[in-house]
Amino acid sequence: MNEQELRATVIATLKTIAPEVEEEDLRGDKPLRNQVDLDSMDWLNFLIGLHEQLKVDIPEADYAKLVTLGDVLAYLQAKIESS
């Protein structure tokens, strides 16, 4: 999966939780949960969606690494490559 496909998958998963999200409005370098109104249940469902789409597991201990959209993409890319 290349970078663009990964990004498309992540955005599509995010939109299942927050349909109002516009991709062009998302800043890759700002905290995602400040830009999109995600409560902890939404966040968990987002991670479950990514887990189901990409077959990667995201331990709770890694949540702190996943702040911006850029963080999420880099984390997932590394996970996919190492698996």
Added chain:
Amino acid sequence: MIEFKLPSLGADMDQGTLLEWKVSPGDTVRKGQVVAIVDTSKAAVDVEIWIDGVVRELRVHPGETVPVGAVLATLDGIGEAPSAPEPPARPAAALPAAKDAVAAHRISPAARKHAEERGVDIDRIAGSGPDGGVTVEDVEHAAKAASAAPAAITKAAGPRRPVTPAARKRARELNVDIETVAASGPGGAVLLEDVERAAAPAAPAKDRQTEMRRAIAAAMSRSKREIPHYYLSEVVPMQRALDWLAAANSGRPVTGRLLIAVLQLKAVALALKKFPEMNGFFRDNAFQPAAAVHLGVAISLRQGGLIAPALHDVGKKSPEQLMRELTDLVRRARAGSLRSSEMSDPTLTVTNLGEQGVKAVYGVIYPPQVALVGFGRIVEQPWAENGTLSVMPAVTASLAADHRVSDGHRGALFLAELRELLQQPENL
């Protein structure tokens, strides 16, 4: 015979629109079965039946709006003879809007709807109900008589109304009976737009946003008008609960993880066991404690507004089960697919605004409930204990309670109990 009435699905509901029947006359139904879908101002709700029985008659038709308490259907109890002659139906209470239309004699909404469907002129029917009210049975008799002598009662064919060619074509496309379309053109002509209007599905909640705002306004105004609120808060250390949660989640796949909210809900439910005066309803000038603890969970909706359906029997369930049920409840609340028992059952509401970043929330009680518990955001703060200063993650728990039922002293003890329960997460 059993009358199945439109239940109140919350303090802010005074009427509902039947969207769909899930059962037919003759069907056997079980207590708790979803028998109809009713649109309220907040959501389309799956309405459950409260008793076992056999459906005898569906009194209200899809698309009809009726007040809370109107008879939706009649049933025979299991073992009850279904063939007992039925007394004339009482006309269902007409809504104010419908009342104006009923000048000459009383016509139940169900009868009017039925007459429209059968093509019977309802103004010509003699009523057999109380006060000469026209019942569904009267309409049925008239329709049968009409089919024997078509010219007598059915709508006179009359001179054909002018119909524009475009309207006639569209009516064929949309499968609309052109004779039933209300005309708005000159000389009573049926226009294209008339056909399209007739074909458009009835929108039960044209503007859900406006309706929800109105419903919340009504319930909260009533709360602030009638309930003498008192407010208390307590800072609750959360280190133990967070450590327990991290350990519990570390071995779990993402699909099996728990949220801290589940522990908070369970702790509230267990604390309520010792404080029954916080759990129940204030009705008819008296407090009615509830035996079970069904916590209303305030869920904000993405399009605005909120809804607080019940998690049932919270005190009796494991955190894992509560997590599964909470996930399902949030998903269905946002998809607009809740069950009637979830709407009408909550015995106390819990709101968690910590997600949005506030440290504390002081809620407005949802009548007829008598208390509301709020949780703010878990934040690290300086903590002095036994002469030592440390940093502690903590949450501000608040209680808004009804002074007609309880006093601040008991409220304070309740929050202290809640705090202690959250120090022993392994027992939750």
